Amino acid sequence: QVQLVESGGGLVQAGGSLRLSCAASGRTFSSYAMGWFRQAPGKDREFVAAISWSGGSTYCADSVKGRFTVSRDNAKNTVYLQMNSLKPEDTAVYYCAAGDYITIATMPLHFGSWGQGTQVTVSS
Secondary structure, X not given: OEEEEEEOOEEEEOOOOEEEEEEEEEOOHHHOOEEEEEEOOOOOOEEEEEEOOOOOOXXXXXXXXXXXXXXXXXXXXXXXXXXXXXXXXXXXXXXXXXXXXXXXXXXXXXXXXXXXXXXXXXXX
């Protein structure tokens, strides 16, 4: 089992930036891929980005491609989501999740552990 704690959310104006962090404990951090999802009020949880166990492969949803970057530091057991050029439609609770495999996944069912979420609000 993996324990995950997100941080870095907040209120930002459109066009601004935020960096989310997710600290992991439990299983060996370099033994699984990581993902970021988000959920806006009244909407389903949505895939945002994922990164492989080594950080060598990353994948972002089309809606954030070119604006968001996912990275990880295995020495610090931490995964990051750098969010630039934020838009009001990026407003959501952001969750990090630990994958069941070492390779990238995009569906929630392939992630066995989830953080509690951090709120990101982008004002227009």
